[in-house]
Amino acid sequence: MKILYFTATGNSLYIAKSIGGELYSIPQMVKEDIYEFTNEKIGIVFPLHAWSVPPYIVDFLKKAKFNCEYLFAVVTYGIYSGAVAKHLSDIADEAGFRFSYISRIKMVDNYLPTFDMEKEIAKEPKKKIEQQLEAVKSDITASKEGTLKENFLDKAAMNYMFRRDGKPxxxxxxxxxxxxxxxxxxxxxxxxxxxxxxxxxxxxxxxxxxxxxxxxxxxxxxxxxxxxxxxxxxxxxxxxxxxxxxxxxxxxxxxxxxxxxxxxxx
Structure with a gap:
């Protein structure tokens, strides 16, 4: 199994390490111009930005080629994940591939303009990160198929965060x-x-x-x-x-x- 990840404060790296397999940093892959990956299972782990996939990850996914039987994504987020599964699926459709499984893990939100880090860190135990992580790991081990269930309001929130040209x-x-x-x-x-x-x-x-x-x-x-x-x-x-x-x-x-x-x- 190969895990491609991006991390800024360590949340997504911790999840990637915990899932296991060979770890590949997306920034390193971009700098080395490596966009094709082969393995039975390949995973993408990254943090949510503004209820959507960060532009940096969008650009990477649009260039990437995944040769695998099972492609999954795990998104780390703090408060609300919007319709990130739909966003990922739309990116995959445009790029010509499909995610077998998309999930999320609620962690400390580190968006400085909105959150006081001391208060957010104090809330960490309530988020039961390890329980979420174990459930996701179990799904991936079993090659579970499926994505997050998102309703009309989630999709409306995502649409609100996008401009007419599709950029967040x-x-x-x-x-x-x-x-x-x-x-x-x-x-x-x-x-x-x-x-x-x-x-x-x-x-x-x-x-x-x-x-x-x-x-x-x-x-x-x-x-x-x-x-x-x-x-x-x-x-x-x-x-x-x-x-x-x-x-x-x-x-x-x-x-x-x-x-x-x-x-x-x-």
Whole structure:
């Protein structure tokens, strides 16, 4: 079994490791231009963004070719998963493949503009993550077929988050900040930055560089709001406008070294 995953704060990596099999980082595969995968079972594990599949994962799936008998997806999310199964199925239809199984696991929500991380971490035991995980693992072991049951309201919520051109609201909002305000005015760096390079190392799209001139970091326009840089900054120097608190999150089953390996090791 092969598991392709993307992770920013470790939630999806923990799920991928727990399911088992050979792990392949999607950012590494993209950087190495590898899009064809062969195995009896292949899985995709990633976090939900704005009730939908992140644009980065959408682009990867549209280019990917899966040679397998059983293709599954497990989505990690915090509060509400919308109609992510329909979104995934639509992407698969367009790309010419089919998911045998789509499921989800409710975990700590790390979306900084909305949630206080201290409060979200305190809620973690109530989410019974291990029980959810065991159920999903059992389904995959048994090669269970099926996807999430989603109703009209779930699909309406997903449609609300999309523009007429089919791109998610999260991407629309990001383009406003990147093209309009400039990403450097949306994600900003305080003087406590010591240029340790961790942010650049965990960024999956090589969007961050050290700027020796001003002693801080330089942000480009490839950001898709995964917040890996913010959550993993050892100095807590990177912030986003509108964040609820200064608290940060990393899954306690995953190390910083693993995140760096996942997102930026060639």
């Amino acid at each position: 609201f999260s991407e629309k909002r990001l383009k406003v900040h990147v093209v309009g305000e400039g990403i450097e005015n949306y994600i900003y760096v305080e003087d406590s930055c010591v240029q340790c390079g961790v942010c650049a190392s965990v960024c999956p799209v090589n969007n961050i560089e050290m700027d020796a001139k001003n002693g801080k970091i330089s942000l480009s326009d490839k950001c898709f709001m995964c917040f890996a840089c913010i959550h993993n900054c050892p100095s807590n120097a990177i912030h986003i406008k509108g964040e609820v608190s200064n608290a940060r999150f990393r899954n306690n089953h995953v190390t910083l070294k693993e995140l760096i390996h996942s997102n930026n090791q060639m």
